[in-house]
Amino acid sequence: MSAVLQSGTPTDDTDPLRGPTGRAVRSGAFGNAVALSCRACGARQPLGAEFACQECFGPLEVAYAPDAQVTRAQIEAGPQTIWRYQPLLPVPADVAGLPGTDPGMTRLVRAHRLGRELGIKKLWVKDDSGNPTHSFKDRVVAVALAAARELGFTVLACPSTGNLANAVAAAAARAGIRSVVLIPQDLERPKVLATAVYGGTLVAVDGTYDDVNRLATEIAAEHEDWAFVNVNVRPYYAEGSKTLGFEVAEQLGWRLPRQVVVPVASGSQLTKIDKGFGELVRHGLVDDTPYTIFGAQAAGCSPVAAAFRDGHDVVRPVRPDTIAKSLAIGNPADGPYVLDSVRRTGGAVESVTDDEIRAGIALLSRTEGIFAETAGGVTVATLKKLVEAGRLDPEAETVVFNTGDGLKTLDAIAGEVGPTATIASSYDAFEAAGLG
Numbered sequence: 001m002s003a004v005l006q007s008g009t010p011t012d013d014t015d016p017l018r019g020p021t022g023r024a025v026r027s028g029a030f031g032n033a034v035a036l037s038c039r040a041c042g043a044r045q046p047l048g049a050e051f052a053c054q055e056c057f058g059p060l061e062v063a064y065a066p067d068a069q070v071t072r073a074q075i076e077a078g079p080q081t082i083w084r085y086q087p088l089l090p091v092p093a094d095v096a097g098l099p100g101t102d103p104g105m106t107r108l109v110r111a112h113r114l115g116r117e118l119g120i121k122k123l124w125v126k127d128d129s130g131n132p133t134h135s136f137k138d139r140v141v142a143v144a145l146a147a148a149r150e151l152g153f154t155v156l157a158c159p160s161t162g163n164l165a166n167a168v169a170a171a172a173a174r175a176g177i178r179s180v181v182l183i184p185q186d187l188e189r190p191k192v193l194a195t196a197v198y199g200g201t202l203v204a205v206d207g208t209y210d211d212v213n214r215l216a217t218e219i220a221a222e223h224e225d226w227a228f229v230n231v232n233v234r235p236y237y238a239e240g241s242k243t244l245g246f247e248v249a250e251q252l253g254w255r256l257p258r259q260v261v262v263p264v265a266s267g268s269q270l271t272k273i274d275k276g277f278g279e280l281v282r283h284g285l286v287d288d289t290p291y292t293i294f295g296a297q298a299a300g301c302s303p304v305a306a307a308f309r310d311g312h313d314v315v316r317p318v319r320p321d322t323i324a325k326s327l328a329i330g331n332p333a334d335g336p337y338v339l340d341s342v343r344r345t346g347g348a349v350e351s352v353t354d355d356e357i358r359a360g361i362a363l364l365s366r367t368e369g370i371f372a373e374t375a376g377g378v379t380v381a382t383l384k385k386l387v388e389a390g391r392l393d394p395e396a397e398t399v400v401f402n403t404g405d406g407l408k409t410l411d412a413i414a415g416e417v418g419p420t421a422t423i424a425s426s427y428d429a430f431e432a433a434g435l436g
């Protein structure tokens with residue numbers, strides 16, 4: 001028998017495994033969440049391990065009790081992790097007992113020097129490389145794992161572009177359960193090794209992420225006790241991204257920023273930052289001030305930017321070819337909803353070339369001492385492009401998201417940077433190299 005998902009307390013082998021489907025949900029298991037609702041047609045269904053609407057096959061998202069009470073004081077008294085936002089997440093009230101790596105409350109850095117360089121008056125970097133496995137994916141995995149436990153799953157799984165693999169393998173290890181991770185075989189070596197080290201099952205697939213995702217969906221249909229965090233428990237997983245928006249608002253002193261620049265892979269993160277801002281307003285936790293959301297993609301995988309540019313509502317899939325592998329989803333599930341968010345808020349989706357991405361990584365490092373992975377290079381380069389094009393207001397307060405750590409994508413800059421000089425170990429050699 002495999003271990004039941006539990007943390008904090010040892011596994012109770014006498015506790016029978018619950019099946020993932022068709023089970024009554026324990027009262028309070030999902031906090032203030034009350035149902036799954038379809039983003040396309042609005043139909044509701046009970047909380048469970050479902051991701052597609054039974055009426056129209058549209059994507060499901062978590063809906064909450066409209067009268068749920070949430071206060072700033074309650075949040076501020078919580079732990080220094082995403083669990084401080086428990087009343088706004090589909091997780092039980094007892095956050096001390098939640099499994100996983102306890103991500104969140106990463107730093108929000110005032111970027112004076114980058115701002116000066118780009119001509120932006122008030123710029124912040126939300127630096128999510130500080131999470132336990134060094135990307136924002138720890139947030140979504142933590143919420144997915146909590147839901148998976150409540151739904152009785154026994155294995156944590158995912159198809160991944162890299163960072164999700166790290167986060168799932170680590171969280172499963174910490175919860176004492178098996179992980180099964182599927183990746184495209186051409187991923188960056190640090191992301192492969194930083195997944196394998198946790199000891200789960202890691203399968204490198206000969207294909208693109210979109211091929212891997214399709215395979216994972218087939219496997220999920222056959223293995224009913226496997227929680228694929230971004231497939232069959234995706235509605236819960238996606239809620240984890242709201243915490244990026246919650247934290248930015250709280251760290252700014254409980255107010256919304258005027259503009260945000262967010263990377264887009266499947267598009268889930270961007271749409272959930274938007275949802276998070278809306279929930280803060282609805283609960284009276286921040287004033288209802290306008291905000292504009294910009295999306296950032298790599299030119300080598302920019303189906304959402306292309307749809308935005310062409311004024312389309314439909315996102316046409318592409319075959320990715322970019323150094324920004326963590327964003328390389330050619331058929332983004334939430335693409336149309338990204339278009340909704342940016343159009344509704346007066347933003348845009350823009351794309352940048354691999355050279356611009358490398359320059360973006362270097363720019364952020366040189367000005368702020370923050371070494372981003374390629375996805376961070378995408379957002380910084382997109383920020384620069386948007387300012388130069390006059391689309392982003394340089395007078396308005398702006399937050400740019402760095403979602404991952406540069407140490408995982410060293411190859412991207414290996415040809416660009418290196419020692420200033422290589423010398424013999426003598427003072428004469430140092431002088432001769434003109435380094436004084």
Ligand SMILES: *Cc1c(COP(=O)(O)O)cnc(C)c1O
Pocket residue numbers: 135136137161163164263264265266267268269270326327373375376403404
């Ligand atoms: C997965 C990922 C994203 C984007 O995620 P989506 O929610 O799929 O759009 C952004 N940055 C990094 C570093 C990622 O790993």
